[in-house]
Amino acid sequence: MDFEYADALNQAIRLLSLRHRARAAALLAPLGLHPGQEALLLELDRTGPRIQAQLSEALGCEPPSVTLMTRKLEASGHIRREPAPSDKRASIVELTDSGRALADRVKQLWHALAEETVAGLPAQTVTELPAILNAMTGNVDTRRPASHTAAGTA
Amino acid sequence: MDFEYADALNQAIRLLSLRHRARAAALLAPLGLHPGQEALLLELDRTGPRIQAQLSEALGCEPPSVTLMTRKLEASGHIRREPAPSDKRASIVELTDSGRALADRVKQLWHALAEETVAGLPAQTVTELPAILNAMTGNVDTRRPASHTAAGTA
DNA sequence: CGCATAATGTTATGCGCATAACCTTTCTGT
């Protein structure tokens, strides 16, 4: 691998991050959401009530980030936090009715965003994309250190 | 396309962004750099002195971000800013000797990061990856609205 | 020319995410 390729790849990942996030921000803004918050809503919608540690794990961000996100979503009435009965340290986070309605709207936007993102790509590429991206994520994941099925050279 | 795929794709992009950036941060930290700054150094290394507007364009971030990045890299002695002779508004940014040396070290890290990222992926996938990622970036790019070769449905 | 408009850059402010330090509660090992 030459440097030119390496640079192109890293740059491409960086730019995709910026643009995809910016596009998501534009789509979410009318709902009063900032990018990142949608992931929390979708996670709660998928799995039901979770404690913050589980959210931190699922969203792939650190506990302090979850604290702030939940606080803001609670302030806007989309989620509710109540103390866990069996563990006085933990707090259970769940969607409110407003939050559930919002999650539905987010799902539509998310669908549109995904289609927009892969527009014009070959069908097979589109099919394989999530696995490819997840493999790359696993390769550079410092939280779950190296748990890929097909380990490489480097 | 069903929602499950859309969610998987968006989530995969989001997670790859977080992890790739985190890994980059870990690699750059010993050099005293934060992620994002390396892009500026590499751009200057590639193309020579640029004014900030050009950097903003090349890095894909907004002018205020460039202002802060250049200020910090100037404070650490890696770049130099001098007024443009032909345009009193613009300031020309260029690498110092220290900056050039740092850029060389960044290049090595960048190479290692790219190899680490695509480890275990099929060779053909690796070859096509940059183009795929760039196509997706173009699809969601709100700055350069829709300039892809193979236009899609959406 | 002179004036409206565009371009360059800066400051102020806000959000997401990170780490570090801290408190409280739970678990574990002896």
Add this chain to the structure above:
DNA sequence: ACAGAAAGGTTATGCGCATAACATTATGCG
């Protein structure tokens, strides 16, 4: 049973990135 370690959560702080508002300089058109 109790001390130490581990886990859950919060606060404080810092960086990258964004937008909005602004000052300065260039430019294009009458």
